[in-house]
Amino acid sequence: MSATEQNLAAAHAEVKAEIARTDAKTSLLLAFVGAVLAGTWTVAKDASLSLPVLVVGGIGTALLLAAAGLLLSSVRPNLGGARPVGFPRWATLSAEQITAELAEDHRAQHIADFSRIAVIKFTGLKRAVDLTRAGGALLILAALISVGGAL
Numbered sequence: 585m586s587a588t589e590q591n592l593a594a595a596h597a598e599v600k601a602e603i604a605r606t607d608a609k610t611s612l613l614l615a616f617v618g619a620v621l622a623g624t625w626t627v628a629k630d631a632s633l634s635l636p637v638l639v640v641g642g643i644g645t646a647l648l649l650a651a652a653g654l655l656l657s658s659v660r661p662n663l664g665g666a667r668p669v670g671f672p673r674w675a676t677l678s679a680e681q682i683t684a685e686l687a688e689d690h691r692a693q694h695i696a697d698f699s700r701i702a703v704i705k706f707t708g709l710k711r712a713v714d715l716t717r718a719g720g721a722l723l724i725l726a727a728l729i730s731v732g733g734a735l
Contacts, residue, residue, distance in 0.1 A: 592691045599698040606705045607659055613709070614655040617648050617716055624648075624723060637730045644722030651715035658708035 585593075624645060633641070674682050 592689070592695070595695050596691045596698075599695055599702055602702045603698060603705060606702060606709055610655050610658050610705070610709050610712070613712060613716065614652060614659075617652050617655065617712075620716075620720065620723070621645065621648055621652070631730070633730060637726045640722050640729060641726035644719045644726060647715045647719030647722065651712040651719060654708050654712040654715065658705050658712065 624641070628641065674685070677685065
């Protein structure tokens with residue numbers, strides 16, 4: 585196997601692994617956001633809350649909901665639209681067409697396509713983390729205002 589072959593194989597595996605790592609992190613954060621939202625609802629539904637607590641907590645909840653939306657769109661399957669890569673495309677081909685397709689080395693194009701997908705997923709995850717942090721901080725502030733009776 586030539587150096588180019590080895591490098592293509594390594595890059596292909598690396599970019600696919602990066603997508604998997606990003607999806608795993610996204611799944612964990614989505615579970616966390618869901619748990620925080622459920623906990624917030626459980627605590628707030630029967631409590632008598634002041635207007636400042638409702639406003640601050642409502643904004644925090646809205647940010648967490650926005651984070652959940654970003655996370656869901658980040659893990660939403662993307663079958664490639666008009667130019668699918670890998671298995672989605674194979675579903676439209678005959679056995680002979682698949683054999684012909686696999687006879688050619690498309691790894692460089694796959695690496696480019698998968699890298700773009702990974703960057704989009706990572707950017708969505710990064711934004712969702714920022715929203716989760718801001719929403720969580722606002723929920724903590726709402727709790728402090730409620731307990732301390734401030735405002």
